[in-house]
Amino acid sequence: MKKLIVIGALGLCVLLLVKCQKSAVFPADQYNDQLSGGSETVFDATSKAFGNMFPELTGYDVHVHTLGDLIFNQEFVAEPAIIHGGLGPIYNNTACSDCHHNDGIGLPTTGGTQSSLLMRISLPGQDEHGGPVPVPGYGLQVQDKAVFGAVPEAAVNITYTYQELTLPDGTPYELRSPTYTLTNLYMPIVGDYLLSPRLAPPMVGLGLLEAIPESEIVAGADPNDANGDGIKGHANYVWDPVTQTTMIGRFGWKANTATVVTQVATAYNQDMGVTSSLMPVESSYGQSQYDGLKDDPELPDSLLNAVKFYAQTLAVPARRNTTDATIQHGEALFISAKCVNCHRQTFTTQVDVTRPYMSNQVIHPYTDMLVHDMGTGLADNRPDYLANGQEWRTAPLWGLGLFAVVNNPGYYLHDGRARNLTEAIMWHGGEAENAKNTFANMSASDRAAVLKFLLSL
Amino acid sequence: MKNSLYAIACVSLLTFAGCKKSNNNVTTTGPTETQVLTDFSNDLANPNYQDIQAKAGVMNTAIDSLVLNTNTTNLNTARTAWVNTRRAWESCEGYLFGPVEDDNYDPDTDSWPVDAVELDSLLSSSNALTVGDISALPQTLKGYHAIEYIIFGEGSTAKASDITPRQKQFLSSLAQSIYNTTTNLRNSWDPLQGDFTAQVIGAGTAASTYFTSRQAAFLTIVGSMSDICDEVANSKMQTPFAARDSTLDESSFSHNSIIDFTNNITGIQNAYFSRYNNAGGHSLHELVAAKNASLDATLQSQMQAAISSFGIITTTFEKAIYTQRNQVASVQNTINTLKATLDGQLTTFVKTNIKD
Numbered sequence: 091m092k093k094l095i096v097i098g099a100l101g102l103c104v105l106l107l108v109k110c111q112k113s114a115v116f117p118a119d120q121y122n123d124q125l126s127g128g129s130e131t132v133f134d135a136t137s138k139a140f141g142n143m144f145p146e147l148t149g150y151d152v153h154v155h156t157l158g159d160l161i162f163n164q165e166f167v168a169e170p171a172i173i174h175g176g177l178g179p180i181y182n183n184t185a186c187s188d189c190h191h192n193d194g195i196g197l198p199t200t201g202g203t204q205s206s207l208l209m210r211i212s213l214p215g216q217d218e219h220g221g222p223v224p225v226p227g228y229g230l231q232v233q234d235k236a237v238f239g240a241v242p243e244a245a246v247n248i249t250y251t252y253q254e255l256t257l258p259d260g261t262p263y264e265l266r267s268p269t270y271t272l273t274n275l276y277m278p279i280v281g282d283y284l285l286s287p288r289l290a291p292p293m294v295g296l297g298l299l300e301a302i303p304e305s306e307i308v309a310g311a312d313p314n315d316a317n318g319d320g321i322k323g324h325a326n327y328v329w330d331p332v333t334q335t336t337m338i339g340r341f342g343w344k345a346n347t348a349t350v351v352t353q354v355a356t357a358y359n360q361d362m363g364v365t366s367s368l369m370p371v372e373s374s375y376g377q378s379q380y381d382g383l384k385d386d387p388e389l390p391d392s393l394l395n396a397v398k399f400y401a402q403t404l405a406v407p408a409r410r411n412t413t414d415a416t417i418q419h420g421e422a423l424f425i426s427a428k429c430v431n432c433h434r435q436t437f438t439t440q441v442d443v444t445r446p447y448m449s450n451q452v453i454h455p456y457t458d459m460l461v462h463d464m465g466t467g468l469a470d471n472r473p474d475y476l477a478n479g480q481e482w483r484t485a486p487l488w489g490l491g492l493f494a495v496v497n498n499p500g501y502y503l504h505d506g507r508a509r510n511l512t513e514a515i516m517w518h519g520g521e522a523e524n525a526k527n528t529f530a531n532m533s534a535s536d537r538a539a540v541l542k543f544l545l546s547l
Numbered sequence: 548m549k550n551s552l553y554a555i556a557c558v559s560l561l562t563f564a565g566c567k568k569s570n571n572n573v574t575t576t577g578p579t580e581t582q583v584l585t586d587f588s589n590d591l592a593n594p595n596y597q598d599i600q601a602k603a604g605v606m607n608t609a610i611d612s613l614v615l616n617t618n619t620t621n622l623n624t625a626r627t628a629w630v631n632t633r634r635a636w637e638s639c640e641g642y643l644f645g646p647v648e649d650d651n652y653d654p655d656t657d658s659w660p661v662d663a664v665e666l667d668s669l670l671s672s673s674n675a676l677t678v679g680d681i682s683a684l685p686q687t688l689k690g691y692h693a694i695e696y697i698i699f700g701e702g703s704t705a706k707a708s709d710i711t712p713r714q715k716q717f718l719s720s721l722a723q724s725i726y727n728t729t730t731n732l733r734n735s736w737d738p739l740q741g742d743f744t745a746q747v748i749g750a751g752t753a754a755s756t757y758f759t760s761r762q763a764a765f766l767t768i769v770g771s772m773s774d775i776c777d778e779v780a781n782s783k784m785q786t787p788f789a790a791r792d793s794t795l796d797e798s799s800f801s802h803n804s805i806i807d808f809t810n811n812i813t814g815i816q817n818a819y820f821s822r823y824n825n826a827g828g829h830s831l832h833e834l835v836a837a838k839n840a841s842l843d844a845t846l847q848s849q850m851q852a853a854i855s856s857f858g859i860i861t862t863t864f865e866k867a868i869y870t871q872r873n874q875v876a877s878v879q880n881t882i883n884t885l886k887a888t889l890d891g892q893l894t895t896f897v898k899t900n901i902k903d
Contacts, residue, residue, distance in 0.1 A: 133898075135759055136767040137649060160782050165654070165687045167662035172794045173786075174660060184685050192648070203686055204651055235685075238668035410759070495757060498649055 126488040127406025128451030139407040139492050140193035140294050146447040158400025161393050163187040168237045176364040176388025179240035179379045180233035182208050189290035194496035196290030198506025200246040206290035209246050219329035227277050231360045240379040244272040257530050284472035287505040294489050297402030301439035301448045304338045307459045321431045321521045323460030328475040332368050343504040344474040345483035351398045366394045406488050409546050420543025427528040432484040434458040456487030465519020491545035577837035578829035580761045586821040586828030588744040594823040595639045596733040602632040603729040610722040614715040622707040637807045641814015642771045645743045646735035656728050658686035659797045661696045676716045681724040699800040762901045772815045776886035779811050780879040793865035804864035809857050816850045849885040856881040
């Protein structure tokens, strides 16, 4: 009985500790705040910092990750081909790494070989699962390239207008507002359609984000702003085409994708026109570009699984200079400005005995995995399941300070409109309006400290 | 593994805590780290990129001659120029970092496989084939291997008389496009132009936004040396070897694969010695030798062994994957042994000894 009491007491302690971690402030005595990805953190601040394997992988897992790395970087070509065929007939790019260069953030252009911005498209309304309604002849994504003899769906054009603005202390800054239009439509679209631009995001830590317990994410939601902090996050629930169930959305700028494997299979299918057993129907099926080849699935399961595993097991780079006094001051300001009320510092991943490298990791992703109203400035006005036209998922900030090194010069936000961190912050609105204003009203040295802190992530 | 990570983390912390920034980056004997980064840039990277551009210029001229007078002599001259350009290019793959990767000069010139279906469609169409049109093409339709596909052909069987007018037009634009790309690559490091050189030499100072520390610069160099071992042994060689399919080999049209591989590994040696075409300066080799002579000896011997190991393959790589499988596997093992030392002891050496 005594034993049971002791075990019970220990269990309670553990629970209490777990509860403690929900607090936004770092309990720094409990763990090393450099280790953003728990024990799957790597000490690499070079341009290859996002391309490291989990350091705890061993044996066959190393082989699978390495194979996935190879295929992630592999250019695909049109069928029939001796190897790596299946590209198109319509597509956005020819290799994963063409958009996710160095496994990092993409380049906000369209039409080029390294362009990493794609355009989602839909009709107003909801489909039978509550998701966006495909546009006849286009689906849910505009493929702006095509193999020889096929016609791209459209050209995506970006124009920017520039606003010269000043912070309250007179410091100037500039914001560029994008406008997106489609031209050269291969067939007309009847009625209004909705567009939403999406920039290729960095690849680090996806497996760890996938391993956060759903209950922990949902526990952080505050849809009615019960705590009165002006912030109302909620989870997105989306239809997962692989499991054919509704699941919590974790990935994508609006959290419209539930799992890494769905993300990978969808990207092959929609971005490259490469079919797999999970997504065996060509993106062009039913359209005039459809090749009619009986070659599906074009990507073997072994390679799909390898790329999935690669994406799940890319390590998170460690923070730098965490003992620097300015950086610590910047972190304190980041907390007091309530940035952490959405950019949540700490989660603990679920226990997973089959994958010890994913299991029970204390991670610092700087996201609550919830969607929030970000105001009219950033709005795409295109609902995606439960995320309305002004809501976006809190972007994870781990690795943020390395964007400029990994993908020089580095772009920020869902469509890469922000060219530096000040612009990214000043684009925040909606639920983040107060936090943005707190930053804007800081002294120049305090703002510099916040930015220096962000660059340490 | 977990323990070792924490150990590294602790060592790093201790290192950061115990080491105030100073100008004293002199090792016990041997050159300073900055001297090594300077000579790496000036004696290896810049001359190597200049050489690639020069060789691409020769290839461009040779292809112009071939297009004007399409005969066997000019075809052979163009083939030789292609092989020589590849030699310089593959050598720089021993240390792929900086603009060559970040600005996509590598995939723009060296993507593989060639999209033969698309290429044939393009050539049989009436689409324009100017240099400007080439730049808009997917990477799998241009670069070295697209030229190889035409001037060598499958099984190296192309004849001058096979080359069509459309192919000539395409060849001419491809060669000019490669020359333009290699010029941009060369300029990216040129101190008078893009000056990535300053980023390397100034690592750890305000002059470098790219490398926040000298350690980061050296880890990048060592990481890139390891990456090419991996690519050669476990991708370029392994894919056709495992599938027993020579069409999966990267330079199968020209049968140039073994020369490609050898030059990749020579590039690693060049990076270690900060040298190009046997002329060099202060190097990582000296830093290692000053503090750990045994590691230096191991590295030198493993690099030489990896380069020499190709000697046991007595036929083309395309044939060897069928008829000399033990020899191919032995070469792969030798390269992977070098990779293990680069990933293990040399990386640890850099983390331990290059502190700021």
